[in-house]
Amino acid sequence: MGLCILKDEATELKTVFADTQLKTKKSVPSTLTKWAGMVFLLALSILSMVGAGAAAEIKEIAVISGKSFPADAMTLEEIREIYRGEKQLIGGQRLKPIDQRDTQAIRIQFLNKVLNFSGDEYVTYWNNRLFREGGIPPIPKNNSADVISAVQDTDGAIGYVWLSDTTDSKANLKILLTIPIR
Amino acid sequence: MEKEQGRFRTIRSNFIIVILLITNFLVLPSIVFGMELQGFSDVTYTFDWHKQPATASDPYTNGTVELGELDFFARANLSDRVDFLTEFNFSADPNTNEGSVDIERLQIGYLVNDALKIQAGRFHNVLSYWNMTYHHGRQLYTTVDRPDFVKFEDDGGLIPTHTVGLSIGGHLDTRMGGFEYDIMGGNGPRVQNVDCTTTCGGGSLSPNSTGDDSKNKAGTFMLRWMPGAIRGLGIGISGNIQQLRFYGADGVTPVTIISPDGTLTNVVLQQIYGVNLVYMAHNIEFITEGYQFRDYNYHGQSYLDYTWYAQIGLKIKNRFIPYARFERTTVLADDPYFVALGTQDISKSIAGLRFNLIPSSSIKAEVQSISTPSNKYNEVAVQWAFAF
Numbered sequence: 001m002g003l004c005i006l007k008d009e010a011t012e013l014k015t016v017f018a019d020t021q022l023k024t025k026k027s028v029p030s031t032l033t034k035w036a037g038m039v040f041l042l043a044l045s046i047l048s049m050v051g052a053g054a055a056a057e058i059k060e061i062a063v064i065s066g067k068s069f070p071a072d073a074m075t076l077e078e079i080r081e082i083y084r085g086e087k088q089l090i091g092g093q094r095l096k097p098i099d100q101r102d103t104q105a106i107r108i109q110f111l112n113k114v115l116n117f118s119g120d121e122y123v124t125y126w127n128n129r130l131f132r133e134g135g136i137p138p139i140p141k142n143n144s145a146d147v148i149s150a151v152q153d154t155d156g157a158i159g160y161v162w163l164s165d166t167t168d169s170k171a172n173l174k175i176l177l178t179i180p181i182r
Numbered sequence: 183m184e185k186e187q188g189r190f191r192t193i194r195s196n197f198i199i200v201i202l203l204i205t206n207f208l209v210l211p212s213i214v215f216g217m218e219l220q221g222f223s224d225v226t227y228t229f230d231w232h233k234q235p236a237t238a239s240d241p242y243t244n245g246t247v248e249l250g251e252l253d254f255f256a257r258a259n260l261s262d263r264v265d266f267l268t269e270f271n272f273s274a275d276p277n278t279n280e281g282s283v284d285i286e287r288l289q290i291g292y293l294v295n296d297a298l299k300i301q302a303g304r305f306h307n308v309l310s311y312w313n314m315t316y317h318h319g320r321q322l323y324t325t326v327d328r329p330d331f332v333k334f335e336d337d338g339g340l341i342p343t344h345t346v347g348l349s350i351g352g353h354l355d356t357r358m359g360g361f362e363y364d365i366m367g368g369n370g371p372r373v374q375n376v377d378c379t380t381t382c383g384g385g386s387l388s389p390n391s392t393g394d395d396s397k398n399k400a401g402t403f404m405l406r407w408m409p410g411a412i413r414g415l416g417i418g419i420s421g422n423i424q425q426l427r428f429y430g431a432d433g434v435t436p437v438t439i440i441s442p443d444g445t446l447t448n449v450v451l452q453q454i455y456g457v458n459l460v461y462m463a464h465n466i467e468f469i470t471e472g473y474q475f476r477d478y479n480y481h482g483q484s485y486l487d488y489t490w491y492a493q494i495g496l497k498i499k500n501r502f503i504p505y506a507r508f509e510r511t512t513v514l515a516d517d518p519y520f521v522a523l524g525t526q527d528i529s530k531s532i533a534g535l536r537f538n539l540i541p542s543s544s545i546k547a548e549v550q551s552i553s554t555p556s557n558k559y560n561e562v563a564v565q566w567a568f569a570f
Binding site: 077086087089092093094116118120123130131132134 | 291306
């Protein structure tokens, strides 16, 4: 019986194998499909990698202040008004915007993408504004480390740095707004 | 000889004042108060031809290199809410070669909030966009000179360019865009140096900086809208009301103005209303302003006069700005205000090129065609302007 069973099983297996072969034979045209699928998956992977690379190029500007700053968050429009000198007070405290030197790549991005100014236009804008109304323009600092230090030490100061530059100092900073920059 | 010595003493005392002022502003406050000092100046060559009558001593007909005004302004935040601004100006008259020092602005302000700032002192009058925005800063404006009607009070200007008194202004951001407003009240100006020996004329406005000659005060308002949807666009309206009396060369002897139609006038109630439109974006600079004067002589007669200009420039690579401006002033011959000033109808067409050497210095060259009822002539001017 056991043999019988074995025989039966062997027959069944043979049958299954034959079916498989039959199926294999039937699926010869689907080899192309399989390869096409692989190529598709490969292309998808390459595209994903490219996409991931592009995503990596999106950097974020963080608008920062010290812990004693009267607000915890600000809108993009408020940031624009502060750097144009139109918004001067917050919670009864004088705002002191901190700028970066024009040698810093982040400044070009901040002026172009956030304030919609070129470097020369921003200088002209402030020359006009100072002559007309007085006030104090954004104070330039050499680099992001100096900006972080200035906002930590000065009441009412607000600055901008790359978000990645804030990781070491986050404990003493408020991030008021992050702005993705492509 | 005594006159020469007197002039020398005046020059010497002016020189000492200048040195003291500069020392004060440059050294002491910068150490003690952290005051910022900036300024403007320029050197301009002007030559005109076909002017009638041609006079041998006319500096522009002879071709003149002119030192522009040396303008300093200083500003300081005395606290989070209190700030201070002053501007003083050294200038020379090319006709007399005499120099003078003026305190152009002196204003102390209190910032209540972003929408309300209260100031007292001497201000640039906000009636005209050009006057309010550029004033002495020739480096700030594209052309060599201001439109004629916005010239300063003592230089043949037709509108008040300074006010001594109080100012309330601010900035408001709304969903419709930004709004700026300013309301000023202060001493009403007078017209002085009027000469009625033959026909009246030669007068000039004085803002009465040190004392008002009447109880009637002047008031000015300005409202500007910058729609958020169109970056660089600004639309403004403004107005001014004042009462004017006329005085002779000594500044104290009242003069009665005799208009060509025989009307005698001692006092004029003047209302000026204006609109302006400015577009500064996408490398285009466009400014236009228009004003209506309504002069009432208290004898039942009122006169309407107009002045306007339009200026356009195109920035090329942020370095070159070819530009053009047309300006026109039309006045009634019997309007006692313009009779006192000796103002005639005038049209000016200007074409020029500005080259930005660096953001704070520029070289400009332009040609003007000037037309009045009695004269039609041309002028060429080259200017090197700078800010520091």
